[in-house]
Amino acid sequence: MRLTALNTGLTITLGFLIAAYATSAFAFDEVEVEETVVVAEEGSEEIIEGEEVVEEEDAPPTLAEVSYAVDNVVLFIAAVLVLFMQAGFSMVEAGFNSSKNSVNIMFKNVMDVCVGVFLYWLIGYGLMYPGEGNGYFAFGGVGVSETLGSSPGAGVLHPQVDWLFQVAFAATAATIVSGAVAGRMKFGSYLVYSAVLTGLIYPVSGYWKWGGGWLDQMGFYDFAGSIVVHAVGGFAGLAGALVLGPRVGRYSSSGKPQAIPGHSLPLATLGVFILWIGWYGFNPGSQLAFTGQANTDATMLIAANTTLAAAVGGILATVLSWMFFKKPDLSMALNGVLAGLVGITANCDSVTNVEAMVIGAVAGVLVVLSILALDKLKIDDPVGAFPVHGVCGVWGGIATGIFGDYDLGVQVLGSVVIPAYAFVTMFILFMILKSAGVLRVSPEEEAKGLDITEHGMQAYSAG
Amino acid sequence: MRLTALNTGLTITLGFLIAAYATSAFAFDEVEVEETVVVAEEGSEEIIEGEEVVEEEDAPPTLAEVSYAVDNVVLFIAAVLVLFMQAGFSMVEAGFNSSKNSVNIMFKNVMDVCVGVFLYWLIGYGLMYPGEGNGYFAFGGVGVSETLGSSPGAGVLHPQVDWLFQVAFAATAATIVSGAVAGRMKFGSYLVYSAVLTGLIYPVSGYWKWGGGWLDQMGFYDFAGSIVVHAVGGFAGLAGALVLGPRVGRYSSSGKPQAIPGHSLPLATLGVFILWIGWYGFNPGSQLAFTGQANTDATMLIAANTTLAAAVGGILATVLSWMFFKKPDLSMALNGVLAGLVGITANCDSVTNVEAMVIGAVAGVLVVLSILALDKLKIDDPVGAFPVHGVCGVWGGIATGIFGDYDLGVQVLGSVVIPAYAFVTMFILFMILKSAGVLRVSPEEEAKGLDITEHGMQAYSAG
């Protein structure tokens, strides 16, 4: 060990000196070349379209180009934040579930993104936003156009970043379901479900609103997806939970609920914080354009409203759990935060701060009540996916009509139709898988845990 | 305990409902103005002020608007990074503590943000930055103005994003304390503490400097809050640790320190990396404006200095722990990184790279020495909150006078007065809670762990 010290010291010192001296002369010789390399990356527009535009090489960006850069780069950053939510979902769902099923649920989350990215590129995006170059099968071209059709400017989005932002939303809808069906659904069948949802079901109802379909034309409003994303995921999850039935032992033979506690609340807490952070991509990013005073102002209002709804949702769920259970319940608080976030998603650009807090408060109450209600109804939703995303998603859609100055009737309509569509189509899919005998693992496999039986590995190993 | 629940529940619920209902009339009065923000997404500036400016609908953003967009969006991203620090604090504090108290400490972190967001909206922001529309009680209006008073341009901040950035700082100050009082403080009393700190104590001393108060007028400088945020949290934590006394078994009957090891160093390490990342919102974001060469240049210097101080702080703490304990100690290294970050916070815009490294190095030494000193003094601070945030916060304030070309005397004054104020006010609060018999759990509860006794749940479950 003494030699370590000596070696450390000598090697570091000698290494530095050799490197410094050996390179320095060489380095100075190349200085001129190096300079041109740095600048080189910037500005080759001269070869585009085969034209030679020699003078343009050093032309600085125009104001329209800078606006275009800001709008697209900010949407890109928002997309990254939404994709980060997948880490949050993984941790929440693994944390709230048994350790023996952790590998399985995280694997499902990972595949939701991987399969979702591929299929939403191939089909989903083109179905949801029909247009030139969007959708391989639907339009016979490449999946998503890799080049910008129109000339750049404020509010013009590059197709690639628009796709990236939208695929992150599709993956979110898919991943919500994994929590509701945790601990008993086969991995292979889950992949089928995931592919159908992100490739087909989600894009169709998404088109109804965001693609300019019939609900959009009726005036239905859903800013960032309380209905289009969260309620779709939540109601698809409910369908899965109903068709699968509860986990073995979740309700006693006399029908009494027996809690199966989550195996790691630290992971669940981390996951909720990550989801909260990711929501700053979800909601503010949905403004889609950020330059121009109206856009910038809206983005800032959205960010604050999102924060306030989350916080008040967390407070109300804590208070309510304290009243009901005599002790404040961390799981409820965490779900309350998520409930507030889901509730504000449809209307974060359309309400005042106070209204945002009222929406978050109601969501915080609803999530606790509906978790208790599911237990009464003996529906086993291990992470509360339906209460959080289903119930509070619908609340968000309706709240947009109450507070947001949109037609309440149309809001109720959209908030019923889209979730019902997701529920029915997914119910049918889950029933088909059930009939085929591939939906649920055997009771023996369930007892051993899906990690071992489905994947031959365990989440944790000693040593 | 039941009365605690009932009282806390009713107080918060009532407070919320009163605020919501009292404001609603006002809020609805503002609907017209508010609407301009909402519809603005579709490019409308034509309804503003009731004027019809039909032609302007498609007007591209002006240069002033693009500057405004960049400044506000970047501050928003910085706020998101600072909020992400809450995930870091949760993981660090849970990881460095016993697993039997993990739910409790993470719950405290979650509530710090939730309660902090609500109260800093309602009161704190208005106290700290008095101005039109800031602070419900203080100014009889909405908590924080939802619309921009002045015309947009470079350096003009939308009130909502300014609030968001500031509330993230307030929540940081609050959360620091949870580490120092871990493992023995009642949850209900912690909520009282948290509300008082974010609603009252932090805003008042924050006003002294950042709100333009007397310390600011004397020339005291604290760029991003070594004193205003970190030392306030650190000294409030010291007050809590002193009033509470050490955890049972932390010091033997003969007074010998007996380490209570953290239950998960992976979580703690993850937490420190997250905090480091979050600091890139904390420090660079505090530049507040990012367009204009001077602002951009300053932001880049700040980012590099923050990195260098963290790295050198980590190295020095590692080396020192290696010398003292014969083996390099990961906990010390992690605290050294945080120490460097706290130390550079006040002066990251005012020093050279080399000075930043010297500040980080000294912080890395100070944190190890003060952790050892606390142990000698039998003060039990489970995560080292006071050494990291208190001691190195003060060091940061003073270092600003040594390296940063600010008056050393004034720096020392501010670096003594604000921490002393936080310590004394919080000491009084903790003493009041102690006299009321609601500060500390019973020895039996402490032995069982706060997770079970306060929340009826455990952080980890087998199966």
Added chain:
Amino acid sequence: MRLTALNTGLTITLGFLIAAYATSAFAFDEVEVEETVVVAEEGSEEIIEGEEVVEEEDAPPTLAEVSYAVDNVVLFIAAVLVLFMQAGFSMVEAGFNSSKNSVNIMFKNVMDVCVGVFLYWLIGYGLMYPGEGNGYFAFGGVGVSETLGSSPGAGVLHPQVDWLFQVAFAATAATIVSGAVAGRMKFGSYLVYSAVLTGLIYPVSGYWKWGGGWLDQMGFYDFAGSIVVHAVGGFAGLAGALVLGPRVGRYSSSGKPQAIPGHSLPLATLGVFILWIGWYGFNPGSQLAFTGQANTDATMLIAANTTLAAAVGGILATVLSWMFFKKPDLSMALNGVLAGLVGITANCDSVTNVEAMVIGAVAGVLVVLSILALDKLKIDDPVGAFPVHGVCGVWGGIATGIFGDYDLGVQVLGSVVIPAYAFVTMFILFMILKSAGVLRVSPEEEAKGLDITEHGMQAYSAG
């Protein structure tokens, strides 16, 4: 052991103090210039160069300044994302390893960043990007210039943010190795390795390409570092794994592989998600300029290609592992995602979406095959660092010639020379450390675990 501590301590401390003191005179000379940056926050451009330009105080940013702000701020955000990858590496490597070695490997990750930041500031950056003010020893000045030499505008990078982005890459290369040598390499020797790699080896080959050296002049292309970063790390790791030999018990006396399962797949999964997110800084950030239509467009294409390659890599690895092992393997899926990311890194700006998916697919296949091959060859690489970063890094470099319209011969040359250089130099270094008897811990220490024997602590504690 005492001397180790002392010597290491003194060497580092002295090195630091020398640097600090030697630079201080220079630094203080620059105080006037430096000050303009500092005060700039308050809106002053009037003191620059000593001129009084009273009217300019409120001058709004010019278009060039706004472009400059966007380019630099976005690169700063990208750098933050790349630095976040360190959290990902920590979690992946800790999760895929035994719990008894977790503290050790996370400590190595932390030190990779801390030591890397210091040495890359002091030496590495100057070696890699020779220029005025870059590199302390080589150029007798500060390590990296704190002020901008040229006038601001689109594509002009502030030296501090350029350094920050580059140091994050250097730390990435270094950290890759820690996974390959996990569970048996001494901490002190690892510090030596880490210092040599980030201070000397990586900068030299980095200079060959990104600094404008001979490979760059030959037309070799590596957009974001499949070769320059990942293959360097991967092949250095292979050298380490070969010189160290496998962990005790990894292969039975008859040569049969015996898996040593990772201790926490939740941490590993979290880590991969974080790495994926961090790659959005790694690849899109490498565009280095973001304003100007060509730059913005390229950035968006890069982001989408990165996503598609990762997703398809994950799918292919899952499918292949399912075929080989009869069950889908989460570890393989996670490594498949990383493989896709590494493969697309060199060419993400140069290929179409479909080509990106092909590159990701091949990477997903290669990573599974090479993990199996290493096992046949009895090379113990605990986290698959060589298959992911080495093999798929080389694949990325070659794929750039196949799909990316660069000369295939030159691509193959660069994809062989740089990895070979890293392998040979690191092999020599590891052999020197081995000859000195300081490379590997004793079998007894290995059995107990490096956490206890090297650091006197454990990753997890009950209670």
